[in-house]
Amino acid sequence: MSSERHGDWASWAPSGRLAVPVIVLLVNVANLVGVATVTLLLIGVSGDAGGGSRAAVLWTALGYTVIALPVGTLIGMRRQRVTNAWLMADRAPTTAEATQALRLPVDTAIVAGVIWGIAAVLIGVVSAAVFPDARIGIRTGVATLLGGVVTAGVTYLLVARAARAVTARALAAHPPAGRLTLGVRPRLLLTWGLTSGVPLLGLVLLFLDPSNPDGPGRATVVFLSVVALLVGGLATLLTARYVGQPLRELREAVQKVGEGDYDASVTVDDAGEIGLLQEGVNSMAAGLAERERLRDLFGRHVGTTVAQRALEDGVQLGGELRTVAALFVDVVGSTSLVRRTGPEEMVGLLNGFFEVVVEAVEDEGGLVNKFEGDAALCVFGAPTEHPDPSGAALRAARRICDGVRKAGKLDIGVGVSCGRVWAGQVGAASRLEYTVIGDPVNEAARLTELAKDLSGRAVASEPTVCAAPAEERAHWVRDAEVELRGRGEPTATWVRRTD
Structure with missing residues (x-):
């Protein structure tokens, strides 16, 4: 047996091998309480005449109870023998077995109702x-029948509550279809019938009974x-x-999902509307978790800012002109290094370098x-605006040089340039890539080659340094004018201050 998550007695539900026998025991107890209640009621409504006649009726009820309870138990166990079989085997049920298990409350109530009907x-x-x-036979028969209706209804509510663990295991193997149990509205109507309809109908019939013109006694x-109050309280509590x-x-669960815990879920333990809602919340959480994984994977491949921009604006070809700072960083002597270290060790070195x-x-x-x-191409100012692209690129260049030098495993060169570029998606409709195209990108790559031969290992174009704040410019000194490959004109360069 097990207790559900909240741990209080009202949440208790038997599970495992003893589930069906314990539920049958609960049903027998509920029916015995019903028998005792109806017996006391029969004593009060059977009239004052004929004490021997009343005794005959009570002995008949007692004898029938002794026979009916074990017969009903056997019938109930037989109807749910397949459920007991897979529970005892501790395995997942088949579709047919799960369907039968979901009928446990209905089957139990039907058996109880038939037995009480015969008794009436x-x-x-x-x-x-x-x-x-x-x-008087009509009076006692009707009283027994009404008592049976109430007992069968309470039996259904009690078994539906007690069988939650069994229902959860069945639905875990086969999700709910929403057709196998009473939904919220029928169950509320059943509760109304048990708490108000049947008791009031019984009182009305007692006052209309032609065999007792004086009406029922006060007792x-x-x-x-x-x-009616006790049964109503129990039925209302169960509902x-x-x-x-x-x-x-x-x-x-929804609150946890709202806080970002997409692993939150609820146990699906109802085959009606509530079960469909439970399954829907679980599906929603799983979908959001999958979306978050895709967002994370997307961001790792294209960058978080590009991923966010694509999610907000959609995926489309095209772009825009932007003023950006481009930073290009490349490893010195990578060809000879990979020959010395081997490809596997080289990948480890590159991963550490790219992390910096x-x-x-x-x-x-x-x-x-x-x-x-x-090598890596880095951009400041696209796809989102940056208040200081040049200063940010220069600070990042210095930090990269310091980080790689501190690791002491690789040597690099860094080039920084700024200017107008085209930034956007290129490729085909089925395969896109966000990129920047323009002279600053080419210039940064050429400056990187130049930086590999300098002690500071970082070179920037003059417009880049001049556009940076004064406190950042203090870390750079003007160097020579050089003609970069493919440009055809001199480029004024600044190098990182090393003194």
Whole structure:
């Protein structure tokens, strides 16, 4: 047996091998309580005449109870033998077995209802035969029938509550279809019938009984009212638990999902509307978790800013002109290094190098646009605006040089340039890539080659340094004018201050 998550007695539900036998035991107890209640009611409504006749009726009821309870137990166990089989084998049920398990409350209530129906006919016939006024048989039969209706209804609510663990295991193997149990509205109507409809109908029939023109006695009315209050309280408690506890669990799960815990879920333990809602919340959480994983994977491939921009604006070809700072970083002597270390060790070195690059660039609000073998192109100012692209790029360049030098495993060169570029998606409709195209990108790559031969290992174009704040310019000194490959004009360069 097990207790559900909240741990209080009202949440208790048997599970495992003893589930069906324990539920049958609970049903027998509920029916014995019903028998005792109806017996006391029969004593009050069977009239004052014929004490021997009343005794005959009571002995008939007792004898029938002794026979009916074990017979009903056997019938109930037989109807749910397949459920007991897979529970005892501790395995997942098949679709047919899960369907049968979901019918446990209905089957139990039907068996109880049939047994009580037979009892009503039997007691009514015996009463008509032994009492001087045969109409008393109708009175006792109706009283027994109404008691049976209430007992069968309470049995359904009780079993539906007690079988939550069994229902959860069945639905875990085969999700709910929403057709196998009473939904919220029928269950509320059943509760109304048990708490108001049947007791009031019983009182009305007692007052309209032609065999008792004086009406029922005070004790009978009081007893019937007390029973109605007790049964109503139990039925209302079971219905409230049926609706309230799953809603509380759903609220807690939705709150966790709202806080970013996409692993939150609820146990699906109902085959009606509530079960469909539980399954829907679980599906929603799983979908959001999958979306978050895709967002994270997307961001790792294209950069978080590009991913966010694509999610907000959609995926489309095209772009825009922007003023950006481009930072290009490349490893010195990578060809000979890979021959010395081997490809596996080289990949480890590159991963450590790129970790330094990504951390420095993202801390400054930039985007690592692409990795190109042992090199990386980083952009400041696209796809989102940057208040100081040049200053951020220069600070990132210095930080990258310091980080790689501190690691002592690789040597690099860094080039920084700024200017107008085209930034946007290129490729085909089925395969896109965010990139920047323009002279600053080419210039940064050429400056990187120049930086590999300098002690500071970082070179920037003059417009880049001049556009940076004064406190950043203090870390750079003007160097020579050089003609970079493919440009055809001199480029004024600044190098990182090393003194």
